[in-house]
Amino acid sequence: MKFYSTNKKAPEASLKDAVLNGLAPDGGLYMPQNIPLLPTEFWEGIHDMPFHDIAFTIAQGLVSDSIEDDVLREIIRKALNFEAPLVPISDNISTIELFHGPTLAFKDFGARFMAQLLKHYVHEGDEPLNILVATSGDTGSAIASAFFQVPGIKVKILYPKGKVSEIQEKQLTTVGENVEALEIQGTFDDCQKLVKKAFADTELRKTVHMTSANSINIARLLPQTFYYAFAYAQLEQGSGDVVVAAPSGNFGNLVGGLIAKRMGLPITQFVGATNVNDVVPEYLETGKFRPRPSIMTISNSMDVGNPSNFARILDLYGDDVEKMRTDIHGLSFNDDETRQAITNVYNDTGYIMDPHGAVGYLALRAHLEKQGKAGTRGIFLETAHPAKFLDVVKPLINGEVPVPASLQEALNKEKQSTLLPKDYEALRAHLKLRRE
């Protein structure tokens, strides 16, 4: 399988080059040259298949001859060493919990798969590969944990000083060894600008070997197709129409679902759920794409004003908004509605949603009600554990949120970070100094 750039001006790349480049040289995002339709027998038999077999079959379809089967199986076995249970919330609504990985957010799927894939490509004694990533929270912790002690790889996480939650900061500054946290005196947008500048710095790239671990990287996208199939597999056979809502920011998560559908996964429709950063729902409604600065919300990992994976959605639908509308419905909700949903669902069912999952829940419920088709099953993705957002969730449920042991462990450790101004020369000098 080769990978092409959504800008169509760069040469096709092998899986290895696509992963190591991150962004294509023409600034586009990589996509698999061909998305194969898997046989109906596979989808019909999926309800009895182990997760790792489902993931392997889908991955094999997308990377085919790029990687040997036994290596691919091993990557999946090591990367996905946690559960993704489907939990019923009401008669027709369930959630698939994607937060059972080590950093308690769905980003563990992408980060851990990418780490295992790079482990296969980069060897001890090679020139070290630097993974540069800008984070507003969850990405940084997932990358830090996934790449910890991977030989030949150095991780540099840029995060905005004072602008990530205490828990998120602890998760990304307490890993150590080959993982360095760079605390930038600026905003998340400044961090992202610095990373972009470093990747565009051809002079620097001659001496410092580096790639990006943001959600543009194809290695993060591939495993995000798997859990849509895991969710479907846990429904009873013959469940009728199935709608899935994905709480979205950069829309990498949703693109995973769209690709799975192209491969034959019987999901009737997707709901792209956002907070007030509603650039994509607005596009679906008006046909106009208006990126703009992001607005801060309580579902902060979805505070994105210019969704990076939108280029992939456009590419999948050949820039045709009408076609897109048949598969994707967009809905947005504000913080008050999100808070109310967390309280209501807890009071009615005892289930504790995190603010991101709650946006997905709201969008799913609204979509099912509007559609009014009896018998449709709805699934929303629960993208983070509620304990990651204690300060928001706790007051809303008037009770305790259980804190998983891994989180408590990070909270007890000492923060270690390097403070840098939001000045590109300072980052550049630091990267040159620390490249070995």
Ligand SMILES: *Cc1c(COP(=O)(O)O)cnc(C)c1O
């Ligand atoms: C990153 C993130 C999202 C948004 O995912 P995208 O792929 O950027 O759309 C949603 N919820 C949580 C908890 C996240 O960390």
